[in-house]
Amino acid sequence: MRIRREGKELKSRKKARTVATNSLPRLLLGAAVAAVVAVVVAGTVGVASAHFTMLFPGGDMEVTPEDYIADLGETKTVWVIWGHPYEHILFDMASVPEVSVRDPEGAVTVLTPTEITVGEPGEEKKAYEVSFTVDKRGDWVVFAKYKDEGEKLTDYVKAVIHCGEEAWEGWDAELGVGGEHGQKAEIVPFTRPYGLEEGFVFTGKALYDGSALADAEVEVEKYHTKAVGDAVVGEAEEKFAYDPPMMFTRVTKTNAAGEFAYTLDEPGIWFVGAYGPEEEGVTQRSVFIIPVLDKFPTTAEEAAETASPAGLEELKSRVRELEEKAKTTASEGKGAPGFGAAAAVAGLLFVVAYLVKRRER
16 A cells, blocks of 8 residues: 555745756756746645655754764764655654664664654754664664554664674664564665665565565655755656656565565665555555765766866866876977876866765755
8 A cells, every 4th residue: 555645735845055056947947836836726736755754864954875874983863754755845753753773783772762853944843863872883773663643654664874894794684573673564675775876776675574575565765855855846846747746756566575676866865665564554664764875986077067167167277287288298208198197187077076066965
């Protein structure tokens, strides 16, 4: 069963504050169009998207893949939030989540949630936070159970926080259904859920009550910050007016063995949810969170495409200087400079691309 948001009043879209340089005008136009549509048809038109329980270890809503990495001895604070990741629409949590963490050696600690508020000023929503100290190298699995009576949905959600070079131990742990800390619904990853670049395929197995969840619907959504979410949703509502949510929530299915695969084609934080059966009218769903990095390494061609106009002009100036220096060196008989000049140019391109990407974040 798929949980949908029906009849939601369309909201005015704020203009994007942070979007990719080469798509800024298009995204802002989409946001503006969405705002006009919202004024005209507020209260009469709705779109559908999936609610997810979100585990964010960054201490704010600007969460990045690097927030799912920890230093030894670091205290990690994880926010537990309820809402639509793609659209960045948040809701009050209707109950206190049950949150625990499994250390790399398999020991489980129950964490105590503290109520907090998150969201834009004037639009704050009830959420919770937990904290723990990363005192071992390896993979720490944070897992939570959250029941929302209004949505008739119980989420069993997992996220991995990694600590230590080549300490790849514990990311594929199966929590199981037995004992005090089991999860009735669970996704067990086949693909290690960190060190993934955009375009990588994530694979896993959905379980329910310890058995393979066959032929189950799996929804996939990418998280956006408020500004970017407003912009991309506005663009989708303009470009795909016949069915905007098809761009928000991707859908696949498990096979007879409960296995599934999906390509995570953009950097950011991804949510994968496999829908199980109902219990007393409440759907049981397993969720896994995957942080995805930018493509690595960056090629010279990608650097040129990504750089801002000002950055490109500066780059061209530096390249011209290198070319002139190379010609001078050759004319003075100091040897062939081709390799050194080419390496320097490639290095400049790489640096520009890196700095532009850092600025966009």
